[in-house]
Amino acid sequence: MPKTADPDVRDRLIGLAAARLAARQPVSLRGLADAAGTSTMAVYTHFGGMPGLWHAVRDAAFATLAQELGRMSPTDDPVTDLMATGSAYVTNALTHPDLYLVMFDARGGPDHPDSAGTTFAVLVTAVQRAIDAGRFAASTDAEGAALELWAMTHGLVMLVITEAIGEDDLNRHLPEMAIAAYAGFGDDPVAARRSVIGIVPFRQRSP
Amino acid sequence: MPKTADPDVRDRLIGLAAARLAARQPVSLRGLADAAGTSTMAVYTHFGGMPGLWHAVRDAAFATLAQELGRMSPTDDPVTDLMATGSAYVTNALTHPDLYLVMFDARGGPDHPDSAGTTFAVLVTAVQRAIDAGRFAASTDAEGAALELWAMTHGLVMLVITEAIGEDDLNRHLPEMAIAAYAGFGDDPVAARRSVIGIVPFRQRSP
DNA sequence: CAGGTTACATGACAGTGCTATACATAGCAG
DNA sequence: CTGCTATGTATAGCACTGTCATGTAACCTG
Numbered sequence: 001m002p003k004t005a006d007p008d009v010r011d012r013l014i015g016l017a018a019a020r021l022a023a024r025q026p027v028s029l030r031g032l033a034d035a036a037g038t039s040t041m042a043v044y045t046h047f048g049g050m051p052g053l054w055h056a057v058r059d060a061a062f063a064t065l066a067q068e069l070g071r072m073s074p075t076d077d078p079v080t081d082l083m084a085t086g087s088a089y090v091t092n093a094l095t096h097p098d099l100y101l102v103m104f105d106a107r108g109g110p111d112h113p114d115s116a117g118t119t120f121a122v123l124v125t126a127v128q129r130a131i132d133a134g135r136f137a138a139s140t141d142a143e144g145a146a147l148e149l150w151a152m153t154h155g156l157v158m159l160v161i162t163e164a165i166g167e168d169d170l171n172r173h174l175p176e177m178a179i180a181a182y183a184g185f186g187d188d189p190v191a192a193r194r195s196v197i198g199i200v201p202f203r204q205r206s207p
Numbered sequence: 208m209p210k211t212a213d214p215d216v217r218d219r220l221i222g223l224a225a226a227r228l229a230a231r232q233p234v235s236l237r238g239l240a241d242a243a244g245t246s247t248m249a250v251y252t253h254f255g256g257m258p259g260l261w262h263a264v265r266d267a268a269f270a271t272l273a274q275e276l277g278r279m280s281p282t283d284d285p286v287t288d289l290m291a292t293g294s295a296y297v298t299n300a301l302t303h304p305d306l307y308l309v310m311f312d313a314r315g316g317p318d319h320p321d322s323a324g325t326t327f328a329v330l331v332t333a334v335q336r337a338i339d340a341g342r343f344a345a346s347t348d349a350e351g352a353a354l355e356l357w358a359m360t361h362g363l364v365m366l367v368i369t370e371a372i373g374e375d376d377l378n379r380h381l382p383e384m385a386i387a388a389y390a391g392f393g394d395d396p397v398a399a400r401r402s403v404i405g406i407v408p409f410r411q412r413s414p
Numbered sequence: 415c416a417g418g419t420t421a422c423a424t425g426a427c428a429g430t431g432c433t434a435t436a437c438a439t440a441g442c443a444g
Numbered sequence: 445c446t447g448c449t450a451t452g453t454a455t456a457g458c459a460c461t462g463t464c465a466t467g468t469a470a471c472c473t474g
Contacts, residue, residue, distance in 0.1 A: 004440075006452085029431055039454050040431085050431065101313055106304075106369045116371060147376060148384050155362020162313045164323060169354060177355050180391030184383065211471070212421060236462060246423045247462085253421095257462060 010046045010056075012036045017057050021098040054102060059115045061103050065092055066119040078129040079187060079195035083178060085126050086153050087199050090170065093157045100161065104154075123150060130187075137186030145185050152177050175199070217253045217263075219243045224264050228305040261309060266322045268310050272299055273326040285336040286394060286402035290385060292333050293360050294406050297377065300364045307368065311361075330357060337394075344393030352392050359384050382406070 016035050020027040029050055033040045047053040069088055074081050093100040102108075103116075123146040130136045136145065156174055159165045175196045182192035223242050227234040236257055240247045254260040276295055281288050300307040309315075310323075330353040337343045343352065363381055366372045382403045389399035 004451085009452095028429080030429085041433090041453050041455095044432080045452055097313075104365065104369045104371065106308055108369070144380060144383075147372065148380050151362040151366055151372075151380065152359040152384065153362070154366060155358040155360070158311065158365055159358055159361060162311045162315070164311065165354065165358075173351060173355050173358065176351075176391065177359065177388070180387045181384070183390065184387030216422090235460080237460085248422055248424090248464090251422095251463080 009036060009038055009042050013038075013043060013046065013053065014056050014060055017053060018060070018099060021057075021102065022096060024098065051107075054105065055108060057099075058103050058105070058108060061096075061099050062115045062119050065089070065103075066122055068092060069119065069122045074129070077195055078126065078133045079135050079182060079192060080199070082126045082130060082149070082182075083175075083196050083199045085123060086149065086174070086178065089153060090157055090174070094160065094167065097161045100157065104158075120146065120150065130185075135187050135191065136182075140185050145181075148181060149178070152181065212252055216243060216245055216249050220245075220250060220253065220260065221263050221267055224260060225267070225306060228264075228309065229303060231305065258314075261312065262315060264306075265310050265312070265315060268303075268306050269322045269326050272296070272310075273329055275299060276326070276329045281336070284402055285333065285340045286342050286389060286399060287406070289333045289337060289356070289389075290382075290403050290406045292330060293356065293381070293385065296360060297364060297381070301367065301374065304368045307364065311365075327353065327357065337392075342394050342398065343389075347392050352388075355388060356385070359388065 013032055013036050016032055017027050020031070020035075025031075029040050029043055032053075033042060036042070043050065043053055047056055069085055072081070072084060072088060075084075124142050127136070127140075127146045127149070128142045131138060131140050131142060153174065156165070156170045156177075160167050160170050179189065179192045179196055182195070183189045220239055220243050223239055224234050227238070227242075236247050236250055239260075240249060243249070250257065250260055254263055276292055279288070279291060279295060282291075331349050334343070334347075334353045334356070335349045338345060338347050338349060360381065363372070363377045363384075367374050367377050386396065386399045386403055389402070390396045
């Protein structure tokens, strides 16, 4: 009996929100509805309100990131792949800093476990490959190691986005931090250092 | 000739803003002015607007943190002191998570260099002590090493505050990450590990 | 004590997210 | 194919936000 909601409107709202975010324009309920050619109520039927919209934007951003990281073609060196994954992660974050902030907005509330989870799983898999290849100690906890790599990368990225440090600081220090982490996971420091060569720069140019 | 602004009103506004932040109450211009027993214009004469108020709150938070970290009494092991500094940093952040978010709010704009700078200087000094004591390689860049330790700690803290990971994850992984970093700075891994013992837990209890 | 300058009070304005109500439309029952 | 019903959407208003123009009163200087 019901009239079905138009999923196109939903996608348009999410896309427009991300676009205004990227353009550093204020993203407001009325502005979004006008741009989408609908009324403010559409946001409530589809998302239940602005927080719900932000939640959907965040989920979409994580899905895009997971897809982006997932389609990287692995080389014969799993540690090099790990470093390349980190590089892609940083590039994504610094190319869309406002979207990255929404992804990690503290006012986001608990999300579906598959939002950030699937993205994190990509990293865990990459770590597991390094373990299986014997580069990391067999006793290494893949999830724990992935969490540590994620945390250090996230920290540098956040400091860059909040302008506490410069982008050059990130390019200078992330390789060194990664090498130290890899060594801590039982990798040969020399091999770890070799795996990092040629990965930088993390981003081609400023936007 | 002029009528001088009351610095007491200024301090009261900053303190009330921080208090409402800690109480997780919405901090609005009118609510603040009412609680401070003044009018909304006081915020404009003292801070030029709400962004200026947030800026002042952030500066005050950094000053408090620098003072808190600075009055830690050094032991005979500079690396242990470094770890203790990190522990105090984490405790401060997780005890006042909303204030921590304001300190690193991306919409804060460029701040006076002495705001976060003096806090960071405390960490640089602690690293320099480890270098002078021969625990870190003499070739170690004190500022660079401090930045790396800061970034990894900040990353873990932010992930905890945004509820991407749990507080127990931080307690579990920060020591390991620090040990790996210390080793990368040239410290003996065994000595590094010994320096970390007894530092955890980073926070006594949940708030 | 007078003058001028400034902090602070009042009120209005544009904008925000949210929601109660009215309307239009899509889908199923007959 | 018709009519009912359930649902998405439009409209308008509410309470709230930060900002600023104006007015008043207090202060310091000369």
